[in-house]
Structure formats: C-alpha cells, structure tokens
Amino acid sequence: MQNKYTSTRNDKVAIDAKAAIYKGFSDDKGLFVLPNLKDIKINIDNLQTQSYGEIAYQILKVLLPDFSAEEIKASIQGAYHDSFDDDKITPxxxxxxxxxxxxxxxxxxAFKDVGLQMLPQLMNRVINDEERVMILTATSGDTGTAALKGFKDINNVGISVFYPENGVSNIQEKQMYTTFGKNTNVTAISGNFDDAQTNVKKLFNDETLKQAIGKNVSLSSANSINIGxxxxxxxxxxxxxxxxxxxxxxxxxxxxxxxxxxxxxxxxxxxxxxxxxxxxxxxxxxxxxxxxxxxxxxxxxxxxxxxxxxxxxxxxxxxxxxxxxxxxxxxxxxxxxxxxxxxxxxxxxxxxxxxxxxxxxxxxxxxxxxxxxxxxxxxxxxxxxxxxxxxxxxxxxxxxxxxxxxxxxxxxxxxxxxxxxxxxxxxxxxxxxxxxxxxxxxxxxxxxxxxxxxxxxxxxxxxxxxQTSQRPSHIAVKDMKKYVENNVKELWK
CATH class of the missing domain: 3.40.50.1100 (Rossmann fold)
Known part of the structure; x- marks a missing residue:
C-alpha cells in the first residue's frame, strides 16, 4: 500500500498517482488519499537556497512517485515558466x-491558478493518444476560470464547467466566457454551488452517462477533489x-x-x-x-x-x-x-x-x-x-x-x-x-x-x-448530464 493512493471510504483501493489523477474521484464516492502521508517529510534545512520550482520538485516527486523526474520537471516548467506575473510565483x-x-x-x-496550471501538465502525461478525458468542474467563481484557462486546447481533453447563476462576480463570469478554447464549455445552473458540486459528483458514477459517452472517454475533475x-x-x-x-x-x-x-x-x-x-x-x-x-x-x-x-x-x-x-x-x-x-x-x-x-x-x-x-x-x-x-x-x-x-x-x-x-x-x-x-x-x-x-x-x-465574450448560457440542474453528453459528442464524435 505504501506510495499507493487509496479511497477515504475504502482502504482496499490501491492505485498509482497517475491513475488517481486520471480518475479524479473514486468509484465509491470517496477521495483519493496517501495513507502514509505523515511518514513523508520534506527537509526544510535547505529551503532558503531553493527556487519555487525546486521546492515544487521536492514535493511532487515524493507525492507522485510514479511520475518520472523528467515528467515532473517538465510539468513544473510548463506550469510556471511564463504564466505568472511575478518571478516568485506566490510572493x-x-x-x-x-x-x-x-x-x-x-x-x-486567483489562487486556483497554482493548481490549475499544474494539473493539465500532469494530465497530459497521464493519458495516451487513444484516451479521451472530459473534465467536469463545479465552480463558485475562480476554479472555473482557472480550469478553462489551464485546459484550453489541451489535446484529448475537454472541459465542462458549471457555476451558480448570479453566484459569481461579473468579472469572474466575464473571464469564463472569454476563454474560447476549442475544447471548453461553460454554463450557469439554476442553483447554488453545492447543487453544482453535488451533481457533478453524481455524474462521475452515472452508468448511463458512461455508456452514452463511450468506453474511450473517461470523466475526471479539476476541483481540488483531484489530488493533481x-x-x-x-x-x-x-x-x-x-x-x-x-x-x-x-x-x-x-x-x-x-x-x-x-x-x-x-x-x-x-x-x-x-x-x-x-x-x-x-x-x-x-x-x-x-x-x-x-x-x-x-x-x-x-x-x-x-x-x-x-x-x-x-x-x-x-x-x-x-x-x-x-x-x-x-x-x-x-x-x-x-x-x-x-x-x-x-x-x-x-x-x-x-x-x-x-x-x-x-x-x-x-x-x-x-x-x-x-x-x-x-x-x-x-x-x-x-x-x-x-x-x-x-x-x-x-x-x-x-x-x-x-x-x-x-x-x-x-x-x-x-x-x-x-x-x-x-x-x-x-x-x-x-x-x-x-x-x-x-x-x-x-x-x-x-x-x-x-x-x-x-x-x-x-x-x-x-476580448469578444460569448453569450452566457444557462441550464437546469436536471440537464447537466445531457449537457456533458452533448459536449463529448461535439468534441469527439
């Protein structure tokens, strides 16, 4: 079990970090965790001499042990090299x-950028050429924008974002509708964030949706329920x-x-x-x-x-x-x-x-x-x-x-x-x-x-x-499954 991820609700689960990132959410509705986390220590004695990227490498290499050193270094470079306006990343x-x-x-x-510039880099090194992943994301504002930006035009990955109508700021909404990725979709729902999040979780384990989108398309998450x-x-x-x-x-x-x-x-x-x-x-x-x-x-x-x-x-x-x-x-x-x-x-x-x-x-x-x-x-x-x-x-x-x-x-x-x-x-x-x-x-x-x-x-x-902005869209909560199904068909079928 050491260095394998398990579910918060089923200690019989044991999967690699790449599989945990790919799935995003356990089949038993639990979240992926590393049981021996308390035994993993980062040496703080040399922190003063290390860059943000070097600290990131130390942490990612022990928590994502099935990623190679080259994959981790390339992911860090891709995530933080020129996408932040301060060299310190988080000053x-x-x-x-x-x-x-x-x-x-x-x-x-927003702080979501730190994780959501990295997650697409990791996901890119998880999926192969034959696989397709549809990212499902509920957002109360910042996650949606950061996820759309991070996954924009990533090969073999689509993203569907749901946010509560009248539940985000004007700027957050405008940011989401000016992404214009060939693989990005965003819509408001007639409910609050909890409604969006609860129903996204249900979709991960919806067998009729899985059948509708086909065996070569998997569902995953960009919310922090994804360990990546x-x-x-x-x-x-x-x-x-x-x-x-x-x-x-x-x-x-x-x-x-x-x-x-x-x-x-x-x-x-x-x-x-x-x-x-x-x-x-x-x-x-x-x-x-x-x-x-x-x-x-x-x-x-x-x-x-x-x-x-x-x-x-x-x-x-x-x-x-x-x-x-x-x-x-x-x-x-x-x-x-x-x-x-x-x-x-x-x-x-x-x-x-x-x-x-x-x-x-x-x-x-x-x-x-x-x-x-x-x-x-x-x-x-x-x-x-x-x-x-x-x-x-x-x-x-x-x-x-x-x-x-x-x-x-x-x-x-x-x-x-x-x-x-x-x-x-x-x-x-x-x-x-x-x-x-x-x-x-x-x-x-x-x-x-x-x-x-x-x-x-x-x-x-x-x-x-x-920038040109898309016209905001809106669906009922009950239509979220159909929305995802249509997005998959439009992108890959």
Whole structure:
C-alpha cells in the first residue's frame, strides 16, 4: 500500500498517482488519499537556497512517485515558466505585524491558478493518444476560470464547467466566457454551488452517462477533489516559510500560523498536508464567511448543512458542503475508511454528521475556525487600506478578520494571511468598502479603484474588455448530464 493512493471510504483501493489523477474521484464516492502521508517529510534545512520550482520538485516527486523526474520537471516548467506575473510565483508581502502571501499572480488572478496550471501538465502525461478525458468542474467563481484557462486546447481533453447563476462576480463570469478554447464549455445552473458540486459528483458514477459517452472517454475533475490539483498547493506553504527565512523574519524551525479563507477546504487542507510533511506550523486558521457550517462544527462537532444558503460579498466561499473536509476526517480517524464512509453517508442522506469527541479534539489541536459577516468584510477592506495602504479582496478580508480574532489568544507566533484573489475580481464589493460611487461600467469601477489606491490592475483583467465574450448560457440542474453528453459528442464524435 505504501506510495499507493487509496479511497477515504475504502482502504482496499490501491492505485498509482497517475491513475488517481486520471480518475479524479473514486468509484465509491470517496477521495483519493496517501495513507502514509505523515511518514513523508520534506527537509526544510535547505529551503532558503531553493527556487519555487525546486521546492515544487521536492514535493511532487515524493507525492507522485510514479511520475518520472523528467515528467515532473517538465510539468513544473510548463506550469510556471511564463504564466505568472511575478518571478516568485506566490510572493510574500510584509504588512504591519503580519505577512500576506499573494496567490493571485497567475493568468486568472486567483489562487486556483497554482493548481490549475499544474494539473493539465500532469494530465497530459497521464493519458495516451487513444484516451479521451472530459473534465467536469463545479465552480463558485475562480476554479472555473482557472480550469478553462489551464485546459484550453489541451489535446484529448475537454472541459465542462458549471457555476451558480448570479453566484459569481461579473468579472469572474466575464473571464469564463472569454476563454474560447476549442475544447471548453461553460454554463450557469439554476442553483447554488453545492447543487453544482453535488451533481457533478453524481455524474462521475452515472452508468448511463458512461455508456452514452463511450468506453474511450473517461470523466475526471479539476476541483481540488483531484489530488493533481491539491498537491501543487502544498508548495506555496513551504515557499512562504522560505521567504520568511530569507528575509530574516524567523529562525529555521520556528512555528508560524497560516490563515486561510475557506470554501471547499482544499486550500487549508494543503496547509495541513504541509504540516504533516514537516513544515513548522502552529495553527491553521480557518476563515469562513456567513455560510459558517465549518465554524459551527468547531463548537460542537456537528457538521449540519440543513440551513439557508447565503449569498455573500465573498462568493467563492459561498459553500456549505466542503468536499475536502472528508480527507481531513480520514487522517484524523487514523485512516478508518469504514468510519469515514459511515459519517459521509449520513451527511449525504440527512445533511448532518457528527464526529467522535476525540476526533474533534484532534482537529482543534491543528486548526482554529471563525467566521466573518458582510459588514465586517467591508469594514476590514477599508481599515487595512486606510491603516496600511494594502488593498484586499473580500475573501482575504474574511481571513484578516478571523486572523485578528485568533491573535487575541496567541500573540507569540508570526501570522501569514493567504490572499486568494486580486481585489479587481470583486470590484463592486471593494468599491463599496472604499466608499466609492459605482462606475457606469465595471471598467470604470476598476479605474476608480486604481485611481484611489494605486493597487496594480492585473493585465488579464485590464484586457478583458478588448476580448469578444460569448453569450452566457444557462441550464437546469436536471440537464447537466445531457449537457456533458452533448459536449463529448461535439468534441469527439
């Protein structure tokens, strides 16, 4: 079983990393995990002298052991050589008494680019000339754009993206409809993100769909349920620590805190993987918006999604079913697949699950969690800009609020706040927070924000209005299967 991936719900599964990336999602509805992850350590003694790519190589070669050294090096080169606007890929900025890890320097100005520039590179080295893969992706905004960009015109791969109607920002929607890949499809659904994600998962195990698309076409995922998307995100935790060492902010071995705005739990789970692999992390601080299912879980060990779905100023976090939480439960239950299967089935059938007290206590050892209201989002964007001259997007503002709450009980550890997107992707919320009157167009609003703050406008966003945009499409949730079937036939039949 060592160096083989298994399912969170079935420890009899044992497949290579390439197969796990190819499938994306286990047949038993579980997620692929590496059982011996805690035994795999990254040497941090030489971090200071290593580039981002060299750190990525160290991590990928041990977590993707059936990829050759040449395949991993070529994937890293293809993913990061010229697609990010900063040579550091994820630069760390000191702001007052904390640091911000900027994860928005990729081609779509969101943290999803780090994983979704890499996943297509890995996928390209998994499939052969006779195989075809249709990527199915649910998005609350940023994953869709990054996935469409990453998989655009990749041979033998198609992608179908589903997002909630009126559930993403105008900029996010415009980015998705200006991709124009020969193999890309995107549509809104009449529901929320959880509806999109739940039904995408169902499609992976829909036998009638598999028969309709044919044996030579497989379904896979670009969401962080795919380990090929999740693993690259571990890298920037180690690289952030490297930058702290290089700047003389910490000594080697000194523990730090990371605060992570959280929706589907993939970003913060990558931090937990980094901790298991030897990175000196004190606490991973989970920051939720008003869809605070996980924050409530921390109070009493009950995960209950039977509540109203709230549309907030941080739409990429408008999620109540955090898929990657299942992977955390797997590790915190010491790899008890039967236990994970049981409680996840409870969640799927009743909308509720409860963990054992010892598991909750173990989670609290590594994590802290709280949430932030829309009013506080606007307040914190304005406060941080007025006091420190730094402009945050709404999701980063959620993180800032929760980070400051945690600091009341821990003023000993240095704090790194993950900034997950450019503020220019959420111009209406940022404009209101800064007290700016709305522009007559999104383009004018962007210029108004820039005039007030001087914060750089990403080139990809500035160029959006120079591109032709497709007309947005919309389907009912019940039509998602037919949509995928039609996309496959159009692309390959």
């Amino acid at each position: 760390l900025k000191k702001v007052a008494d904390f640091h911000i890890l900027e994860l928005f320097h990729g081609p779509t100005s 998307r999740l693993i690259p995100q571990i890298v920037y935790y180690f690289d952030a620590y490297k930058q702290l060492l290089q700047n003389g902010d910490i000594k080697n071995g000194q523990k730090v805190n990371f605060t992570v705005p959280t929706g589907n739990f993939g970003n913060v789970l990558a931090g937990y993987y980094a901790k298991l692999m030897g990175l000196p992390i004190n606490k991973l601080i989970i920051a939720c918006n008003q869809n605070n299912v996980i924050a409530d879980f921390f109070n009493h060990g009950v995960y209950d999604r039977n509540r109203d779905f709230i549309k907030t100023l941080a739409p990429s976090m408008d999620i109540q079913i955090s898929s990657n939480f299942e992977r955390l439960l797997y590790y915190k239950s010491n790899g008890n697949a039967d236990y994970v299967k049981s409680i996840m089935q409870n969640l799927e059938t009743t909308g509720r699950m409860q963990v054992e007290p010892d598991i909750l206590a173990s989670i609290k050892d590594d994590f802290y969690c709280n949430y932030c209201s829309d009013e506080d989002i606007k307040k914190e964007i304005r406060t941080v800009f007025d006091q420190y001259g730094y402009l945050m997007d709404p999701h980063t503002a959620v993180g800032y609020k929760v980070m400051r709450e945690y600091q009341k009980s821990d003023d000993q550890h240095l704090n790194i706040l993950l900034s997950t997107a450019s503020p220019y992707k959420f111009i209406q919320a940022v404009s209101k927070a800064l007290g700016l009157s709305g522009g007559s167009s999104d383009q004018e609003s962007i210029q108004n924000i820039h005039a007030k703050t001087g914060f750089p406008i990403p080139t990809n966003i500035e160029n959006l209005w120079k």
